[in-house]
Amino acid sequence: MIPRAARVVGIDGALVAAASLATGWLPLSAGPGYESALATGLFAPAVAAASVAVRTSHPLLSHGARVATGIGRGAGLALVAYAATLLHGVRAGFCDLTGGTLLFALGPMCGVVMGGAWGALAGELASRAKTPRARLVAALSLGLAGPLASALVSLARFYTSPMVFAFDPFAGFFSGMLYDTVVDGAPRLVTYRAGSLGTLVALSLTAALRDHPAWRRGPAAVGALLGAAASVGVTLSATSLGHAQTPASIARALGGRREGARCTVIHATTARPDDVALFTRDCDERVVEVSATLGVPPPHVTAYLFPDAETKRRLMGAAEVYVAKPWRREVYVQPAGYPHPVLGHEIAHVVAGSFARGPFRVAGSFLGMLPNPGLIEGLAVAAAPEEGDDLSAEAWSRAMLDLGLLPPMEALFSLGFLGHDAGKAYTAAGAFVGYVARAHGWSAVRRWYGGEPLPRVTGKSLAALDAEFRAQLSRTPMDDRTREIARARFDRPAVFARVCPHELDRDKRDAATRLAAGDVDDATRRLDRVLATTPRDAAARLTRATCSLRRGDPGDAAARLRALADDGRASRMARDHAEERLGDLALSLGDVDAAAARYRAVLARTVDDDRRRTLDVKLRATEDAAARPAVVALLIGDPRRGVDAADAGFALGAWMAKGDPDGLAHYLHARLAMNKGDHRTAIARLDEALAVGPAPASVHREALRLSAVARCATGDREGAAAFAARYRAEWPGERALRLDAQVARCGR
Numbered sequence: 001m002i003p004r005a006a007r008v009v010g011i012d013g014a015l016v017a018a019a020s021l022a023t024g025w026l027p028l029s030a031g032p033g034y035e036s037a038l039a040t041g042l043f044a045p046a047v048a049a050a051s052v053a054v055r056t057s058h059p060l061l062s063h064g065a066r067v068a069t070g071i072g073r074g075a076g077l078a079l080v081a082y083a084a085t086l087l088h089g090v091r092a093g094f095c096d097l098t099g100g101t102l103l104f105a106l107g108p109m110c111g112v113v114m115g116g117a118w119g120a121l122a123g124e125l126a127s128r129a130k131t132p133r134a135r136l137v138a139a140l141s142l143g144l145a146g147p148l149a150s151a152l153v154s155l156a157r158f159y160t161s162p163m164v165f166a167f168d169p170f171a172g173f174f175s176g177m178l179y180d181t182v183v184d185g186a187p188r189l190v191t192y193r194a195g196s197l198g199t200l201v202a203l204s205l206t207a208a209l210r211d212h213p214a215w216r217r218g219p220a221a222v223g224a225l226l227g228a229a230a231s232v233g234v235t236l237s238a239t240s241l242g243h244a245q246t247p248a249s250i251a252r253a254l255g256g257r258r259e260g261a262r263c264t265v266i267h268a269t270t271a272r273p274d275d276v277a278l279f280t281r282d283c284d285e286r287v288v289e290v291s292a293t294l295g296v297p298p299p300h301v302t303a304y305l306f307p308d309a310e311t312k313r314r315l316m317g318a319a320e321v322y323v324a325k326p327w328r329r330e331v332y333v334q335p336a337g338y339p340h341p342v343l344g345h346e347i348a349h350v351v352a353g354s355f356a357r358g359p360f361r362v363a364g365s366f367l368g369m370l371p372n373p374g375l376i377e378g379l380a381v382a383a384a385p386e387e388g389d390d391l392s393a394e395a396w397s398r399a400m401l402d403l404g405l406l407p408p409m410e411a412l413f414s415l416g417f418l419g420h421d422a423g424k425a426y427t428a429a430g431a432f433v434g435y436v437a438r439a440h441g442w443s444a445v446r447r448w449y450g451g452e453p454l455p456r457v458t459g460k461s462l463a464a465l466d467a468e469f470r471a472q473l474s475r476t477p478m479d480d481r482t483r484e485i486a487r488a489r490f491d492r493p494a495v496f497a498r499v500c501p502h503e504l505d506r507d508k509r510d511a512a513t514r515l516a517a518g519d520v521d522d523a524t525r526r527l528d529r530v531l532a533t534t535p536r537d538a539a540a541r542l543t544r545a546t547c548s549l550r551r552g553d554p555g556d557a558a559a560r561l562r563a564l565a566d567d568g569r570a571s572r573m574a575r576d577h578a579e580e581r582l583g584d585l586a587l588s589l590g591d592v593d594a595a596a597a598r599y600r601a602v603l604a605r606t607v608d609d610d611r612r613r614t615l616d617v618k619l620r621a622t623e624d625a626a627a628r629p630a631v632v633a634l635l636i637g638d639p640r641r642g643v644d645a646a647d648a649g650f651a652l653g654a655w656m657a658k659g660d661p662d663g664l665a666h667y668l669h670a671r672l673a674m675n676k677g678d679h680r681t682a683i684a685r686l687d688e689a690l691a692v693g694p695a696p697a698s699v700h701r702e703a704l705r706l707s708a709v710a711r712c713a714t715g716d717r718e719g720a721a722a723f724a725a726r727y728r729a730e731w732p733g734e735r736a737l738r739l740d741a742q743v744a745r746c747g748r
Contacts, residue, residue: 012051012073013080016044016112020081024088031089032082032100034175034183034502040081041108041171045115046147048074049170052119053143057126057135063207066120071200074116078109095500095533099186106189107172110196114169117203118146146170159359162250162304162325162332165317167192167243169199176317179422181505184313188242195234201227242314250304250315262287262298268307271335275677278338278713279305285745286344286384290351293383295442301350302330303343309334322346326353326361338677338713339742344384352379355446363449374413374429379449381430382437385738390609391482392734397431398476399486400424406473409466424490435469481607488571504530508540515543516642520550538564538574542581549585549639558585576602580615584636587621587628596622609735613698620664620696627664630655634668648672663694667703674706679713682706701731708739712746720746 020040028035052073056066082104089097122142129135147170154166154174164176165185173185173192205224209215234241239249251257255269258276263283267276283303291298306312313319316332324331324346331346349362358367363375381393400406407420412429436458437445444457455461460468498504511526527544530537541564548557564570564578583598596619603615614635621631630651637643649672656665670685686707694700708723724743728736 012047013077015047016077016080017084019043019047020084021087024085024091028501029085029088030092031094032085032097032104033095034100034103034185036085036088036100037104037107037172038174040085040104041111041168044077044081044108045074045111045118045170046144048077048112048115049119049122049146050140050143051077052116053122053126053139054136056120056123057129057139059127059135061123061127063124063210064204066123067117067204067207070116070118070120070123071113071204072116074113074119077116078112081112082109096503099503103173103183103186103189106186106193110193111168111170111172113200114196115147117200118170119143120207121203122146157244159327161244161246162316162328162330163245164323167238169196177319177321177323178418179321180313180319181501182319182509183502184506191234191241192243195231198227198230198232198234202231203227245315253315254304254306260284262300264300264302265305266302267305268311270307271305272677275335276305278677279303279335279340282339283343283347285748286347287351288748289741289745290344290348290384293442294348294351294355294446296351296354296446299329299350299354301347302328304330304332306332306334324349326350326356327359329353337675338679338709339387341387345380345386348380348383349376352376352383352449355450357451363451367451370415372413373415373417374409374425375433375449377417377426378412378429378433379445381426382434382445385430387738387742388610388735389738390607390734393427393431393434394473395476395478395482395734396427396486396490398473398478399483400428400490401470401473402478402483403487403491405487405490406470409462409469413462421490421492423492427490431473432466432469435472436465439468479607481605484572484605485607488573491571500533504533504537504540508537508543511540511543511547515547515550520547523547524551536567536569538570538577542574542577545578545581546642550642552640554585554589554639558582561585572605576605583618585639587618588632588636588639592622592628609698609701609731613702616696616698617664617668626655626658630665630668660689661692663689663692663703664699667694667699670703670706670710674710679710682710683714686710701727704730705735705739708743712742715747717743717747 023036023039024030026035026039029039030036052070055073056069061069082101085104094100122145123139125142126135126138129138150168150170154168154171157163157166166174166176167188168174173189175183175185202224205220205227209220209224215221234243238244239246251266254266256267256271256276258265258267258280260280261284263280265276265280265283267279283301287298287301304316306315309319312332312334316323318332322331322333322342322345326349329350331343331350333340333343333346336342352363353361356362356368358364358369360368360371362368362371363379364371385393397406405424406428407424409432411417412420412425412432417425417429433445436448440458447457448454454465458465507526507530511523511530514520514526515523524544524547527540527547530540531544534540541560545557545560548554548560561578561582565575565582567575579598580602583595583602586592586598587595599615599619599622603612603619606612606615617631618635621628630648633651634643634648638647652665652669652672656669660666666685666689670682670689673679673682673685686703689703690700690707694703704723704727708720708727711717711720711723720743724736724739727739
């Protein structure tokens with residue numbers, strides 16, 4: 001028995017070292033951090049458990065020796081894994097050595113020790129087998145069973161609740177969402193590992209008590225009970241500590257519930273009743289609309305409406321990413337105005353689940369167990385286009401085709417989808433699925449989504465359909481300005497190709513939060529740290545210029561903005577943002593001629609209707625002294641304090657009191673009302689604006705659109721249809737189609 005066992009346990013260190021060194025070559029896994037921690041947690045604890053189980057399966061070992069061997073061996077293997085990831089960090093550079101080490105220590109290093117402890121228990125059980133061969137088989141089987149069973153528990157929680165994150169005694173922390181680059185698992189891992197420590201203490205002292213019965217009346221017994229109590233207490237407090245959630249615990253945390261015709265909305269009690277009612281109606285209408293598009297009966301959907309991204313992250317795991325679970329017929333979103341821009345997309349996932357196979361009700365091989373993300377997301381994009389986009393997925397795809405950025409469809413309709421930037425992959429996949437639906441009908445898409453091979457459904461291979469798709473795209477009208485915008489929008493690396501995305505995105509998020517709270521110094525430090533690593537990060541450069549303004553240094557702010565505006569390596573979109581910000585700075589300082597020149601230069605290159613309208617309003621402020629204070633307060637703000645809602649409202653009221661000959665002030669007041677969900681006030685102000693204008697033309701168009709949206713929000717479908725028709729006559733583009741679709745479902 002001993003020689004055979006030695007062969008098994010002698011390779012555990014080499015196996016962990018080899019696997020850890022190999023993992024370090026994967027994207028984002030060089031050095032201690034989230035990816036390396038997760039990868040190590042998936043294999044090293046299982047190796048430790050199996051190895052220790054074999055090592056401690058000798059029947060003559062004492063209980064204490066087994067546990068000591070398990071914990072000691074686990075600690076040794078944990079250090080091997082950490083040393084391997086440190087070597088890769090030295091090779092490739094460290095993103096955040098301190099934070100990464102903390103996450104690695106609390107995650108897989110503790111997990112490997114837990115694996116060793118489990119292996120000691122497995123060895124204890126295996127020691128009772130009759131023969132050496134039986135002990136070896138039992139030890140390996142029982143050792144691996146612990147990590148596997150724990151993983152199955154996490155999978156069960158994912159399947160039976162809204163959770164997408166997981167805390168596991170062996171693997172550590174899994175954040176759940178690829179596109180949520182900010183990972184904040186360490187604080188909760190501290191309390192989670194307090195339970196792990198209690199488990200180890202209880203196990204160690206219990207083993208000692210079994211070896212030394214005389215100790216059962218002393219401190220060791222008390223310590224074992226306290227350790228067990230800590231372990232059980234942390235487990236029972238999982239929902240309150242944020243280690244796990246259930247549908248009931250999330251519903252309790254949010255506190256509100258509203259029933260609609262097709263949707264049940266679980267919402268925060270702090271939400272305004274009118275906002276919840278409108279969201280519920282929006283949800284009801286989207287379910288009917290998407291179901292009609294896909295040609296299936298409408299299901300009943302449960303929508304969790306979280307008050308903000310951080311609450312959503314804490315309760316179910318996804319912060320900025322909207323999520324659906326088709327098998328549960330649930331969607332998870334936060335407020336984003338009316339109509340909600342992506343609610344239809346998430347509902348499309350649920351509706352598509354009615355013709356998908358497998359336990360997860362998504363497209364993919366092996367009954368959806370190996371998902372096809374291109375088909376999953378492409379169908380949702382095609383069936384429920386995003387609200388407010390000026391161009392269709394097909395038009396954006398044409399721009400990508402011209403720029404050489406359009407991926408082959410064979411790469412998108414596989415796991416290769418994850419290797420592309422999300423915006424590019426979603427848009428191109430949506431355009432292709434839309435093409436298949438137009439050419440072969442939604443019934444063909446349903447069959448494809450349900451598992452039938454595409455060649456059987458359409459009679460053509462994916463490559464042939466891709467060629468036809470590209471030929472059709474080449475006939476879609478396109479202009480140079482749109483291509484340039486598309487280059488900035490889609491020519492970006494996927495998250496795996498970025499440098500230190502978790503750390504840098506966390507710093508940018510925290511910098512924005514601190515800047516909004518008035519802590520300019522902390523925001524500046526964080527942004528300087530970002531720019532030291534990625535000096536061409538346009539968003540960080542723009543926000544860093546804002547920090548200089550807040551610190552009372554407009555000269556430094558202007559220098560930073562000019563550097564970005566003149567940077568030929570930056571995207572045209574980023575350079576135009578800097579140019580516009582220079583115009584804002586000039587306008588706030590009273591240099592109206594310089595501001596107007598910059599605004600006009602950017603306006604000549606801009607195709608986005610929202611930005612064009614904003615530039616038109618700012619240009620108006622350079623020409624009209626009466627409009628200037630309100631426009632500056634509303635759109636630019638004080639250089640030291642930024643935009644203040646009270647200041648903006650006061651300035652806007654003063655402008656309206658002086659007279660509003662072309663309706664622009666009333667339009668801007670209507671927008672403020674819309675942002676607050678006060679649609680009836682918005683209608684009144686828009687009617688007053690439209691009675692005299694409003695000017696310029698881009699504002700007039702938007703006033704027509706908002707009039708239709710606001711009337712739809714209040715249930716006036718006929719009025720909404722009338723304004724939508726006026727909008728379509730003036731601006732017959734993609735937004736007119738979206739507005740017509742909204743009016744068509746309004747009140748349905």
